[in-house]
Amino acid sequence: MISTNLKRFYDPTFVVTEQYKESLPDLQNGPSSLIEGANVPIQQVGISNFKLPLKYPTPSGELVTLETSVDGYVGLDAGKKGINMSRIMRTFYKYKDDVFHPDKLKDILEQYQEDLESRSAFLKLSFSYPMLQESLRSGMSGYQYYNVAIEGKLDENGVFTRFVHLDFEYSSACPCSFELAEHARETRDVATIPHSQRSVANITVQLNSEMMLDDLVMACREALKTETQVMVKREDEQAFAEMNGAYQKFVEDAARLLYDELNTDERIRDFVVRCAHLESLHSHDAVSRICKGIPNGLR
Numbered sequence: 001m002i003s004t005n006l007k008r009f010y011d012p013t014f015v016v017t018e019q020y021k022e023s024l025p026d027l028q029n030g031p032s033s034l035i036e037g038a039n040v041p042i043q044q045v046g047i048s049n050f051k052l053p054l055k056y057p058t059p060s061g062e063l064v065t066l067e068t069s070v071d072g073y074v075g076l077d078a079g080k081k082g083i084n085m086s087r088i089m090r091t092f093y094k095y096k097d098d099v100f101h102p103d104k105l106k107d108i109l110e111q112y113q114e115d116l117e118s119r120s121a122f123l124k125l126s127f128s129y130p131m132l133q134e135s136l137r138s139g140m141s142g143y144q145y146y147n148v149a150i151e152g153k154l155d156e157n158g159v160f161t162r163f164v165h166l167d168f169e170y171s172s173a174c175p176c177s178f179e180l181a182e183h184a185r186e187t188r189d190v191a192t193i194p195h196s197q198r199s200v201a202n203i204t205v206q207l208n209s210e211m212m213l214d215d216l217v218m219a220c221r222e223a224l225k226t227e228t229q230v231m232v233k234r235e236d237e238q239a240f241a242e243m244n245g246a247y248q249k250f251v252e253d254a255a256r257l258l259y260d261e262l263n264t265d266e267r268i269r270d271f272v273v274r275c276a277h278l279e280s281l282h283s284h285d286a287v288s289r290i291c292k293g294i295p296n297g298l299r
Helices: 018-023 088-092 102-115 173-187 213-224 234-248 251-262
Strands: 042-057 063-076 123-134 143-156 160-173 197-209 268-277 286-291
Touching: 042 088, 042 123, 042 197, 063 102, 088 102, 088 213, 102 123, 102 143, 102 160, 123 213, 143 213, 160 173, 160 234, 160 251, 173 197, 197 213, 197 251, 213 251, 251 268
Parallel strands: none
Antiparallel strands: 042 063, 063 123, 123 143, 143 160, 160 197, 197 268, 268 286
16 A cells, blocks of 8 residues: 655655665566566567767768667567666667768667667668759759668677668659640640649668668669759749650659669669659559569568
8 A cells, every 4th residue: 555644755865876776676677477468579679769869971971960760679588578678778879979871770789689688679760861952954952851761670690681761752744644635735725734743752772782872862863853843943943844744654664763773783682662643633642662572572
């Protein structure tokens, strides 16, 4: 029974001694008899979306500091009640002043295995990455931001795999709509506008070797041509209309164009791409999904 005579008082002068810390209860690291439910392994347990500013490399050699959301997990064996959750953050903070890239995650994952006595570990860093984009004709430039995540896994055999996730936004002008619009103009002298829409490619690549984020963005630009614009004057808007006319694409075309570009890069071991055209004609989206197709690879 809880005493009704407990003091409602916070003592800012109270000093925690080693002896006092040893007396604190620790249910997470308790015996297996405390386990609720099935006494089986858990593949991933940890914390998600703790944030801090981290440094990332750029092709110029300069570093950019970005707010980063971190997911950190480890595997939990059967017979263990739980993990010390705070160690996920405390271990990561040992590296907070380092420069981050996919290979860097291996160092932290190995430390997770040691600090949390786990055989497997997982990390994902999510952030918005800025790149300057030149306007098409006016000579201006502006920052395009890309939703990016770098992910690392270290399994019980010590095998490290790393991935990069990228969302790339582009415009897709429908070839069918273009032909129908031209037909109406030619046969009935009717003003028409072919439909196009903002579209997004969600890309995941598994790396063989280090790859700059800028290189992956440039591969998408090369494949699709019609990236959405940042700084636009009238001459740029006209150029963008011409560009969409020159590079019309169905959602199937977008997937195959990206496949063709990513498949030739030796730094990329495997990939999966999901393209979504957020239709202006329909109230639904057109979607395609394509993977490299290697045995036991990304699906």
